[in-house]
Amino acid sequence: MPTLSKQSLVQYLRNRFGPDVELLSYGVIGKESSKGTQKRYGYGTPVKVTFQVGRRVQSVVLETMKPGPFGHEHMADRAQAMLWDYDSYGRLPRHVKALDVGAFDAKQGLRSLADAQEFFVLNEWTDGASYHADLERLAKGGALRKLDRQRTIMLARYLTQIHSKKHRDADLYKRRLRELIGHGECIMGLTDSYPKRFGFITGDLLRTVEEACNRWRWRLHDKANRLAQVHGDFHPYNVLFRSGVDFAVLDRSRGEWGEPADDITAMTINYLLNSLIRRGKLKGPFEVLFRLFWETYLEASGDKEVTETAAPFFAFRGLVVASPRWYPNLSIDIRRRLFRFIENVLDVPRFDPGRVNEYCGV
Numbered sequence: 001m002p003t004l005s006k007q008s009l010v011q012y013l014r015n016r017f018g019p020d021v022e023l024l025s026y027g028v029i030g031k032e033s034s035k036g037t038q039k040r041y042g043y044g045t046p047v048k049v050t051f052q053v054g055r056r057v058q059s060v061v062l063e064t065m066k067p068g069p070f071g072h073e074h075m076a077d078r079a080q081a082m083l084w085d086y087d088s089y090g091r092l093p094r095h096v097k098a099l100d101v102g103a104f105d106a107k108q109g110l111r112s113l114a115d116a117q118e119f120f121v122l123n124e125w126t127d128g129a130s131y132h133a134d135l136e137r138l139a140k141g142g143a144l145r146k147l148d149r150q151r152t153i154m155l156a157r158y159l160t161q162i163h164s165k166k167h168r169d170a171d172l173y174k175r176r177l178r179e180l181i182g183h184g185e186c187i188m189g190l191t192d193s194y195p196k197r198f199g200f201i202t203g204d205l206l207r208t209v210e211e212a213c214n215r216w217r218w219r220l221h222d223k224a225n226r227l228a229q230v231h232g233d234f235h236p237y238n239v240l241f242r243s244g245v246d247f248a249v250l251d252r253s254r255g256e257w258g259e260p261a262d263d264i265t266a267m268t269i270n271y272l273l274n275s276l277i278r279r280g281k282l283k284g285p286f287e288v289l290f291r292l293f294w295e296t297y298l299e300a301s302g303d304k305e306v307t308e309t310a311a312p313f314f315a316f317r318g319l320v321v322a323s324p325r326w327y328p329n330l331s332i333d334i335r336r337r338l339f340r341f342i343e344n345v346l347d348v349p350r351f352d353p354g355r356v357n358e359y360c361g362v
Helices: 005-015 075-091 131-139 146-163 170-182 189-192 203-220 260-279 285-301 304-308 311-321 332-346 353-360
Strands: 023-027 047-053 056-063 098-104 118-124 239-243 246-249
Touching: 005 023, 005 047, 023 131, 075 098, 075 118, 118 353, 131 146, 131 239, 131 260, 131 285, 146 260, 146 285, 170 189, 170 203, 170 311, 189 203, 189 311, 203 311, 203 332, 260 285, 260 304, 260 332, 260 353, 285 304, 285 353, 311 332, 332 353
Parallel strands: none
Antiparallel strands: 023 047, 047 056, 056 118, 098 118, 239 246
């Protein structure tokens, strides 16, 4: 990975924002602000940069992507992600804006793409606290607040807003289903990243999950009318609340259009995970928020069919949170309940938010 030097950063900022730029500070964003105690693995290290032009002080975030086994092995893989980020961030409501895209050259300079070695994307800075901080507070025994309910409702309604924008492209819907199974960041990338054996988790178990998900891909194959604007990675770490219910979203991923169930499952699996950690089942504040999210979305969107498409997307997100690579500190019992959830959700034709504990085997 390239090394970011002060000299090269100043030169880049002056080329991009004008010769009067004065660099005030830069440094890696603290892990405590972007990752909780459970999540330890990430794709890159964002750097916050603060500079001044005239009287205006501005902060931005410079992001890179490191090589890895989730479809990021080649420089071209990582370049594709950076270029897509720059192209698409500005089209999603509430998403932080991408200000520039560029590359590091062979001498670690930041410049145009002609002699590129690695790519980066420069995004605007936005203040706020990760939504995961709210979930961690509840996981530690904090009381459920009125604001917790209000934020859950707001997040669900936000999804109904963006999902209301549809796109007609049957081949693209099929591609997104195909990527759910085979993309390096999705199901097969995850199953390949598991150890050869981890307690009860064996290659045979992971293969069985893959096969069930592929059967679901064929079941959903002709539902192209569902193709909608999506975030693509709508989990708590990618939501920043500034105050009250005012929030911004970060790091939309993998495609501008997709299946709405992807966003819903990405968020709600976290209510289940935190409740399993705290209580061993979906119960208490997290059960309230889980049900409230689903009820709000179903009522506001009128999309009852999403319960018939959620299963393989829950399997994808379940594989993430059950992974010893992404969440190394979970107990084997919690991982077992997550895998029961995955298997049982894949085994029924329609997801029922009221049956989550039954799916988990508790």
